[in-house]
Amino acid sequence: MDLSNSRYKRVVIKLGTSVLTSGSKKLDKAHMVELARQMATLMRSGVEVVLCTSGAIAAGREHLLYPELPDTIANKQLLAAVGQSQLILAWAQLFSIYGLHVGQLLLTRADLHDRERYLNARDALTALLAQNIIPIINENDAVATNEIKVGDNDNLSARVALLCDADLLLLLTDQKGLFDADPRTHPEAHLISEVANIDDNLREIAGDSVSGLGTGGMATKLQAADIARRAGIEVVIASGHHPDVIIKVSSHQAVGTHFSPTENPLESRKQWILAGPKAKGRLLLDAGAVKAVSEKGRSLLSKGIIAVEGNFERGATVELLDQDGHKIARGISRYSAVALRIIAGKHSDDIEPLLGYDHGDAIVHRNDMVVL
Ligand SMILES: Nc1ncnc2c1ncn2[C@@H]1O[C@H](COP(=O)(O)OP(=O)(O)O)[C@@H](O)[C@H]1O
Ligand SMILES: N[C@@H](CCC(=O)OP(=O)(O)O)C(=O)O
Numbered sequence: 001m002d003l004s005n006s007r008y009k010r011v012v013i014k015l016g017t018s019v020l021t022s023g024s025k026k027l028d029k030a031h032m033v034e035l036a037r038q039m040a041t042l043m044r045s046g047v048e049v050v051l052c053t054s055g056a057i058a059a060g061r062e063h064l065l066y067p068e069l070p071d072t073i074a075n076k077q078l079l080a081a082v083g084q085s086q087l088i089l090a091w092a093q094l095f096s097i098y099g100l101h102v103g104q105l106l107l108t109r110a111d112l113h114d115r116e117r118y119l120n121a122r123d124a125l126t127a128l129l130a131q132n133i134i135p136i137i138n139e140n141d142a143v144a145t146n147e148i149k150v151g152d153n154d155n156l157s158a159r160v161a162l163l164c165d166a167d168l169l170l171l172l173t174d175q176k177g178l179f180d181a182d183p184r185t186h187p188e189a190h191l192i193s194e195v196a197n198i199d200d201n202l203r204e205i206a207g208d209s210v211s212g213l214g215t216g217g218m219a220t221k222l223q224a225a226d227i228a229r230r231a232g233i234e235v236v237i238a239s240g241h242h243p244d245v246i247i248k249v250s251s252h253q254a255v256g257t258h259f260s261p262t263e264n265p266l267e268s269r270k271q272w273i274l275a276g277p278k279a280k281g282r283l284l285l286d287a288g289a290v291k292a293v294s295e296k297g298r299s300l301l302s303k304g305i306i307a308v309e310g311n312f313e314r315g316a317t318v319e320l321l322d323q324d325g326h327k328i329a330r331g332i333s334r335y336s337a338v339a340l341r342i343i344a345g346k347h348s349d350d351i352e353p354l355l356g357y358d359h360g361d362a363i364v365h366r367n368d369m370v371v372l
Helices: 017-019 029-044 056-063 073-096 109-113 115-130 153-161 200-205 215-228 244-250 267-273 287-294 337-343 348-355
Strands: 011-015 049-053 103-106 134-139 169-174 234-239 257-259 281-285 305-309 317-321 327-331 363-364 370-372
Touching: 011 029, 011 153, 017 029, 017 244, 017 337, 017 363, 029 049, 029 073, 029 244, 029 327, 049 073, 049 115, 049 153, 056 073, 056 348, 073 103, 073 134, 109 115, 115 134, 115 153, 134 153, 153 169, 153 215, 153 267, 169 244, 200 215, 215 234, 215 257, 215 267, 215 363, 234 244, 267 370, 281 287, 287 327, 287 370, 327 363, 337 348
Parallel strands: 011 049, 011 169, 049 134, 103 134, 169 234, 281 317
Antiparallel strands: 234 257, 281 305, 317 327, 327 370
């Protein structure tokens, strides 16, 4: 297979637990070495590879011979702490067969959102790649609490793709790609080979993981695809067991489900709004405000807010919802939740008299907003 015509310079490859275990309870090292071989082929042909690997918890269970532990957060952390070292050991050994070194980065949401930590992580990634070392990334499950977790490696890998400015995000899983229904429960489902736009209809057909092996199923893969393609990154979801899948996708052969990047990628500030901090609150909008925001690209004014959920400070990320509860945008609020409860539904001229101060008419300015 010819990789010399690959358009890609840097690819992020995410391997789900389902791929690493081949559906069993153990790491399938025979298959992992095959994946390492393909990644090594890419590296040799000048395509840089960043590996986002799941499987720590599965490896922990295997190493401790499947202990009967109550399903608590602390026990998951225990399994991840034991399993991550086994996982990285396995990858280091498998890549060494191909003469490659690996470097481990365990990240949490905080590493991606705090500007200084973000730049540190980016520098580490770039330094590894400059020395032809494969960065191997997982969430730091042993210490990450729910508050600071990305939560699933699909979303983590999309953020890593943004972080390292990749051209391709390849999500490898136990299905051939995205189907028009979950093929586990709908054997007649069809593979969708090309996705031009991610909308609510598509989100509805992307279900959760039912195997008990993975986290998030297709739902989180679609979230990841949405984040990456809006940043101008191509995305492919494919089977990790398809022969030569990594090489085929990297040489632009049609495998799995391909998502084209959006025509006008978001600038980095808006990428950050989309993929950045968890939303701290939600603003429910009336029909006029929904139209102004979604169709006319306007800022959100106080008049169009019907209700405010959550407790947040000025500068927090919030979601904007229509009256049916659909998310229509995400942005940064210029007012706190307390202030918004006072001025919701009121005219902009009333802000100063009601609050005694004024941060401007825009509650969420269009420059601080991503329309979904
Ligand atoms: N529309 C869909 N198309 C394909 N798979 C789907 C769909 N909806 C739900 N799924 C489920 O998503 C699973 C893959 O996700 P997951 O179990 O999290 O694996 P991974 O460990 O690779 O992340 C599939 O096994 C499948 O049951
Ligand atoms: N960080 C966890 C995996 C989380 C996750 O998203 O799993 P998966 O859906 O299998 O990619 C682990 O290493 O076990």
